[in-house]
Amino acid sequence: EPEVTQTPSHQVTQMGQEVILRCVPISNHLYFYWYRQILGQKVEFLVSFYNNEISEKSEIFDDQFSVERPDGSNFTLKIRSTKLEDSAMYFCASATVYGGELFFGEGSRLTVL
Amino acid sequence: TQLLEQSPQFLSIQEGENLTVYCNSSSVFSSLQWYRQEPGEGPVLLVTVVTGGEVKKLKRLTFQFGDARKDSSLHITAAQPGDTGLYLCAGALWGNKLVFGAGTILRVKS
Numbered sequence: 001e002p003e004v005t006q007t008p009s010h011q012v013t014q015m016g017q018e019v020i021l022r023c024v025p026i027s028n029h030l031y032f033y034w035y036r037q038i039l040g041q042k043v044e045f046l047v048s049f050y051n052n053e054i055s056e057k058s059e060i061f062d063d064q065f066s067v068e069r070p071d072g073s074n075f076t077l078k079i080r081s082t083k084l085e086d087s088a089m090y091f092c093a094s095a096t097v098y099g100g101e102l103f104f105g106e107g108s109r110l111t112v113l
Numbered sequence: 114t115q116l117l118e119q120s121p122q123f124l125s126i127q128e129g130e131n132l133t134v135y136c137n138s139s140s141v142f143s144s145l146q147w148y149r150q151e152p153g154e155g156p157v158l159l160v161t162v163v164t165g166g167e168v169k170k171l172k173r174l175t176f177q178f179g180d181a182r183k184d185s186s187l188h189i190t191a192a193q194p195g196d197t198g199l200y201l202c203a204g205a206l207w208g209n210k211l212v213f214g215a216g217t218i219l220r221v222k223s
Contacts, residue, residue, distance in 0.1 A: 101158050
């Protein structure tokens with residue numbers, strides 16, 4: 001069964017370092033998303049991506065964040081200079097159609113020290 | 114401001130009992146989805162409801178979308194320990210973005 005895969009499963013980094021989280025969405029999906037979940041808190045929308053550009057982003061997704069689909073299969077989330085409060089589980093998701101069901105990856109846990 | 118209010122936040126019941134989880138908003142959603150999330154994993158979709166008033170059943174789980182597409186409920190009949198987990202509702206705003214409720218932690222004791 002096709003699935004969304006994410007790497008790494010867990011990353012520990014020092015504050016101020018750059019981090020890249022990688023996702024491979026399901027191959028025939030066209031819409032891509034990043035969500036995050038701080039421990040014990042709700043799942044929060046970060047950004048949606050379609051047709052090689054950001055279609056929507058939340059106020060969390062500031063200038064320190066960027067997304068890219070470099071090669072037609074990977075979908076990456078970059079945090080340029082991590083802060084302690086960036087520590088969270090980051091989920092990638094993809095969908096086939098506009099307004100359709102999201103399929104989530106298992107998440108990448110980011111710990112910023 | 115919580116766009117989606119989910120209640121209760123925590124529910125502990127005995128095996129065989131029934132329960133209902135509620136998801137309420139002042140916003141109208143194009144669809145509403147229910148997910149279940151296990152610790153350390155991503156949310157897994159249970160069901161999507163699209164039409165106001167729609168009712169969907171998934172074995173012992175019954176999902177209902179309010180007539181005005183602003184609220185939804187999840188009802189579990191005869192809960193089992195295997196139903197234990199975090200249940201999330203998520204509303205799709207016009208634009209494909211999902212907004213999640215805070216989740217309901219369900220614990221079913223045998």
